[in-house]
Amino acid sequence: MGVGIRTEKLRKVYETPPPGAARGGGFGFASGPKEKGGKKKFEIVALEGVSFEIRPGEIFGLLGPNGAGKSTTIGILTTRTRPTDGRAFIGDLDIWQEEVKARQLIGVVPQRPNLDFMLTAREILVFHGAYFGQSTKERERRADELLERFKLTDRANQMPRTLSGGMMQRLSIARAMMHDPEVLFLDEPSAGLDPQTRLLLWEIIRDYNKAGKTIVLTTHYMDEADALCDRLVIIDHGKIIAQGTPKELKASIPGGYLLRLRFNQAPEPLLAALRGLPSVTEVRAPEDGAVDVYAGSGGPLIGPIVTAAQAAGIELQDVHIAEPSLETLFLHHTGRSLRD
Amino acid sequence: MNWKTFYALLSRDGHVARRNLIPMLLQNLLQPLLFTFVFGRVLTTSGMMPQSYKNMLLPGIMAISMVMSGVWAVAMPLISEFQFTREIEDRLLAPIEIGWLAGQKVVAGMIQASVAGLVVLPSAWLVMGSGVNLDLGHSVELVLIALLVALFSAAGGLALGCSIGQTQVGLMFSLVLAPMMMFGCAYYPWQALSPFPVLKYAVLVNPLVYASEGLRGALVPSAPHIDTLIVIGVLAVVDFTLLVLGLKKFRSKAVS
Numbered sequence: 398m399g400v401g402i403r404t405e406k407l408r409k410v411y412e413t414p415p416p417g418a419a420r421g422g423g424f425g426f427a428s429g430p431k432e433k434g435g436k437k438k439f440e441i442v443a444l445e446g447v448s449f450e451i452r453p454g455e456i457f458g459l460l461g462p463n464g465a466g467k468s469t470t471i472g473i474l475t476t477r478t479r480p481t482d483g484r485a486f487i488g489d490l491d492i493w494q495e496e497v498k499a500r501q502l503i504g505v506v507p508q509r510p511n512l513d514f515m516l517t518a519r520e521i522l523v524f525h526g527a528y529f530g531q532s533t534k535e536r537e538r539r540a541d542e543l544l545e546r547f548k549l550t551d552r553a554n555q556m557p558r559t560l561s562g563g564m565m566q567r568l569s570i571a572r573a574m575m576h577d578p579e580v581l582f583l584d585e586p587s588a589g590l591d592p593q594t595r596l597l598l599w600e601i602i603r604d605y606n607k608a609g610k611t612i613v614l615t616t617h618y619m620d621e622a623d624a625l626c627d628r629l630v631i632i633d634h635g636k637i638i639a640q641g642t643p644k645e646l647k648a649s650i651p652g653g654y655l656l657r658l659r660f661n662q663a664p665e666p667l668l669a670a671l672r673g674l675p676s677v678t679e680v681r682a683p684e685d686g687a688v689d690v691y692a693g694s695g696g697p698l699i700g701p702i703v704t705a706a707q708a709a710g711i712e713l714q715d716v717h718i719a720e721p722s723l724e725t726l727f728l729h730h731t732g733r734s735l736r737d
Numbered sequence: 738m739n740w741k742t743f744y745a746l747l748s749r750d751g752h753v754a755r756r757n758l759i760p761m762l763l764q765n766l767l768q769p770l771l772f773t774f775v776f777g778r779v780l781t782t783s784g785m786m787p788q789s790y791k792n793m794l795l796p797g798i799m800a801i802s803m804v805m806s807g808v809w810a811v812a813m814p815l816i817s818e819f820q821f822t823r824e825i826e827d828r829l830l831a832p833i834e835i836g837w838l839a840g841q842k843v844v845a846g847m848i849q850a851s852v853a854g855l856v857v858l859p860s861a862w863l864v865m866g867s868g869v870n871l872d873l874g875h876s877v878e879l880v881l882i883a884l885l886v887a888l889f890s891a892a893g894g895l896a897l898g899c900s901i902g903q904t905q906v907g908l909m910f911s912l913v914l915a916p917m918m919m920f921g922c923a924y925y926p927w928q929a930l931s932p933f934p935v936l937k938y939a940v941l942v943n944p945l946v947y948a949s950e951g952l953r954g955a956l957v958p959s960a961p962h963i964d965t966l967i968v969i970g971v972l973a974v975v976d977f978t979l980l981v982l983g984l985k986k987f988r989s990k991a992v993s
Contacts (some may be wrong), residue, residue, distance in 0.1 A: 472993065475830065476830070477992065480991050498829065505826075511824055513827060514822070516752070528745045585992055
């Protein structure tokens with residue numbers, strides 16, 4: 398049942414700008430043009446030694462901010478981006494040795510819909526089936542089935558440019574499922590979708606997974622990763638910074654709760670006092686006046702914190718309590734918020 | 738090699754071409770036929786050009802039409818599909834070697850160029866009226882040269898389409914295609930350039946010269962033209978070079 402995926406020390410250095418602003422989003426950490434031998438050389442290290450394993454039949458998430466290397470990873474696994482170094486396997490196939498066979502096994506939903514604008518919605522599905530060698534009868538049956546399921550039947554004979562963003566996204570997913578791939582890749586599937594369509598999408602993903610298929614998705618929404626994924630890796634700056642089940646990952650945050658405090662000043666004696674409070678596991682001062690407190694509880698700590706601040710003659714200006722979540726995990730590992 | 742996929746990709750292009758048949762024919766054939774009417778009918782009938790000019794012009798018009806349709810058919814979709822929307826992506830994910838996808842585009846372009854040639858030959862003949870004396874006795878030669886011209890146009894379209902962006906399309910026309918047409922010996926035989934010795938040898942870098950002269954040799958063997966064997970040899974080399982270059986460019990565009 399299902400097909401797994403394994404990567405070994407994937408590394409990717411772009412020497413020309415990747416074509417996929419369409420695929421990759423912005424590279425927030427772009428090192429920019431480098432002086433080398435007097436000539437400006439373009440170089441972006443997008444992945445640096447990424448190894449992970451996706452088990453057959455699981456929903457696996459790649460989580461990280463824009464430019465973390467998620468889309469590059471998907472690109473490598475879907476035969477669209479050649480790794481500079483390292484290997485990737487789908488089942489027993491070395492993806493970059495047997496690209497054609499690998500493509501038979503995968504379906505890809507891109508970050509931005511890249512529908513064939515010269516065909517109608519139904520033709521997009523039918524021709525996709527034909528590319529994968531389906532018989533006329535089979536592909537027409539499947540196309541109608543998918544159109545029905547994705548609520549696109551009344552738009553079947555329209556050109557994609559007349560469809561709304563959500564419809565295009567649904568059609569992209571239908572297309573990716575057309576040849577019944579063993580592994581379905583979704584790159585930021587819910588970006589730009591309204592909450593209702595997003596729930597429909599989640600349902601579709603779960604259903605497909607129930608049929609024994611492996612799902613790989615990237616997201617920068619914590620709740621999405623939390624709600625959907627069996628396991629996930631968190632990527633930042635082209636490296637894996639944490640991996641495991643959402644539960645394991647959340648349990649790895651010291652204390653679990655994160656209290657983001659802002660004082661008019663945060664001198665060392667105050668930090669020491671905060672460290673001494675019950676259930677506090679870690680105190681950090683990322684910038685002047687801001688203090689992050691990791692603790693086993695949230696609300697009950699506010700009283701003692703206010704008392705400690707008053708005792709030191711310092712004014713508490715802002716409090717934000719974050720419950721154990723992947724967001725706090727990300728903050729813990731990178732020192733910055735996912736959406737920074 | 739996965740022939741089912743190859744055929745499906747080809748039928749997709751065929752389907753799109755059929756849907757856009759009328760605008761496509763107008764785009765590729767109206768201009769050469771207007772040219773044919775003015776130079777092959779108006780100027781010859783009014784006596785400003787000799788009647789024999791009709792025979793000289795027709796093979797050139799056929800060459801231009803074939804080359805333009807082939808280049809256009811391959812280059813324009815590639816330019817737009819490799820743009821921001823990456824429409825070509827679903828075909829790049831089809832279970833077939835990336836090189837064969839480019840090969841399929843070339844075959845589709847060759848078919849379109851051949852159709853253009855087949856349509857323009859009788860239409861131009863009709864537009865010119867009486868006085869056209871084509872010799873259709875050299876059919877093997879004609880078919881071979883027409884195929885080489887079709888391949889030249891499609892492979893050239895592949896190389897061009899993968900080399901330039903959407904913003905440079907206008908530039909491609911005025912810098913590459915327009916001079917190629919004017920100095921392609923389509924509207925005059927190569928020998929007519931004899932009074933301009935530098936130009937006469939400079940235009941030999943232009944593959945359209947061989948296309949025009951080759952078709953002239955096959956359709957009007959009595960007219961002055963470059964030796965057919967030379968034409969075939971040069972076109973074969975040009976086709977091969979453009980194909981290799983186009984494939985290389987296509988691969989580097991397709992896989993990042």
